[in-house]
Amino acid sequence: MSGFVVGRRTALALGVGGAASLAFPAWAQQATPAPLDTAVDTIVANFMRAFETPGIAVAVVRKGQPVWLKGYGVRTMGRAAPVDVHTRFGIASNSKAFTAAALAMLVEEGKLGWDDRLTQHMPEFKMADPAVTSLFNVRDLLVHRSGLPLGAGDLLYFPRSNRTVQDAVRALQFLQPVRPFRGGYDYDNILYIVAGALIEAKSGMSWRDFIRTRMLEPLGMADAVPSLELLKTTNVAGRHARLGPPVRGVGPMQVIEPDESPVVDAGAGINASIADVAKWLEVQLALGALPNCKKLWSAESAAAMWSPQVVVASSDGPTDLNPVRSIMQGYALGWFVQDYRGRRLISHSGGLSGQVTQTALIPSAGIGVAVLSNTEDSVSGGIRNALLDHLLGVPAYDWVANYVARNKLAAESAVAALGDGDAQRPAGGPSLPLAAYAGRYRDAWYGDITVKERGGALHIDFAPHPQFASRLDPWGTDAFRTRMTPGKGEDAVVSFAVANGKVTGVTMKALSPLADFSYDYHHLAFVPVVE
Known part of the structure; x- marks a missing residue:
């Protein structure tokens, strides 16, 4: 669905990262950088201990060096089966970059253009305002500037419902905007569903088949499938969440079942192992080139997919409480783009019920990391930051304390609003029989x-x-x-x-x-x- 207007699950960290009430150690100088194995093991162990995390998988990609992969913990709480490098996780909104790349491939083939009016290719497409419908182009599907509110239409397919892709496309005309078209940023999933339908219309194959045959297979992502419905293995990460009381997001960890609908596959459907995701990071850093020198997409398309199209947030930059607060964050084509420790960070996260995942690239340093977790807790984002800091050689920062403080504050706010047992009933009652x-x-x-x-x-x-x-x-x-x-x-x-x-x-x-x-x-x- 995690700093989550990047995926689906908000976890507990949304909106509290800069809270002045947080108190934790700031900087601790790292005398000698630890070897990668030791550093990653320590980072992950500290987070898993603090958050009671059942399982984590990590990939580190460095240009010119072997890929580093490891699984930690168990797939499902209470069971012995371990997370390994082939354990499948739902990567959720990290799937959006695959959909953007699929459209880039079709653009290179001349089947459509980024600035084509969408109705040229999908006459059935309608927004609430006919003027917006006429102006809407292919690029607009991917960049969250439609004017629709945050998460508009998500209840059609989160959690699983009886609605179809066609229902989602039809629903657009009834969703009301909260800002002018291209007037600002509000994250959505529904327009990625439309993008999947467009890929089918222009390629002659379903989004699932396009992703499988044109990307997963050429990349050798042997564990990956484009939809949860196609996952036919027992080596699958479980789902875990805190279901209260008083509300979801607090309380003891529990095992839950997947609940996403296949309707949203083009925005959140891919299931993959950490070994698979590492191959995706490698082709991103190689600007679309495969190890055999063939190209899935060109360097020009890679640049287009990493070029911000809408401002997400801006600030004065890092603070003691948030040393990586970006001066500017934008959304490109399936990716967030921002500054991180003085470098350009290309990233996304993904959230499903019971799992949150992260992918991140710093192209100027030739590095990429992925963190897959089988919990709704915001652990993967903290691990991602700690890994990037280690790889960049910056002084160590206590990301565990930071994220523990964020979650504590959010939980306390929820309890203050609702009570520690059940929400308090407001005054008044029915005025009718x-x-x-x-x-x-x-x-x-x-x-x-x-x-x-x-x-x-x-x-x-x-x-x-x-x-x-x-x-x-x-x-x-x-x-x-x-x-x-x-x-x-x-x-x-x-x-x-x-x-x-x-x-x-x-x-x-x-x-x-x-x-x-x-x-x-x-x-x-x-x-x-x-x-």
Whole structure:
């Protein structure tokens, strides 16, 4: 879905990296750089101990040197099977760079152009504003400047639903912008789904087949598959999360099941081992060239994919509390681009339910790192930073203490907002008999919900997400909260608009302040369905 507007899962670190209340050691001079084996082992062990992380896999790529690979810990908590260099993880939004590269290959073949109007190639494409539809080009699919809000439409396919790629393309016309077209940055997944559909339209093969035959196979990524649905092996990393109380993101670590939909494959679907991801980093550093001197894409395309198109953030630069805060961060084509320790960093992260992963390149130093984790905790980002610092030879920084402090502050904020057992019920209650809230309600992009009275209580069903079925408990004036099965979804506050004794509409918001942005209940606007 991690500094996560880079993937899906926010983990606990979002928004607290610069908090003035953090307190931890700043710099500790490294007298003699440790050998790589020792350094990586120490970095990973310290993080795994601090976060109770079940498993980690690490790759270090250095131009002109052998690739360094290692797995740590176990695939699934409570089981003995170890993480090794062939254990498959869902790399989530790190898949976006593959989709960008696929489009670059089609551009080089003359099948489309970056600045082509998208409707030239996909006449069915529509945004809410016809003027935006007419201006939208191929490049706009990849750079998060559409004007749509953060995570718009994610509830169509996170978690798994009965919606299709075609449903996602159709939904775009009903999603409302929050800023002008190309007026700023808001991360999304839905336009990468459209990019996958475009690749199919112009190549004559599905996105899955294109990625498999044109990239994974030439790169020798033998463990990798373009979709979780195609994963047919037992050497797979488990999924782990903290499910509360009071909310997801805090509490003891638990094993959970994968829940992503194949609809989002073009934005988050690839599953790969650390040995595979190392090969991806190598071809990136080689600007598209394979070891046999053949090229998947040209140096010109590599430059295009690394050229920022929209400003993500800017600041005055590093501080004592955040020594790698960037002066400028931008988004290119499937990659974030920013300064790191005075160099250009090309990176992305990926978040799924139960796993967070990182890929990073510093081309000027000829190095790349990948960190794959089987937990929602924000451990992989800290390991990534510590590895980059070691490889660049900068003084060591206590990234473990930094990330522990971030997570502690976020957890404390959640408990302060919701209590350490359950969220506190607001004042007020239903203004109508419960039966008056019952009915079918429809949102144009999402679909239907059904509210029924049963046994003296209200119950809600979400047509695209049967797993969300829940009792509704009163939660303020004409509002109710869900009681979803833990691990099946984020609870929501369901508010009914009432006029003249009748329900005129339904809106929602996530109950938890830590809820992943993909639970974009707040973008829904249901109206009664007359049957």
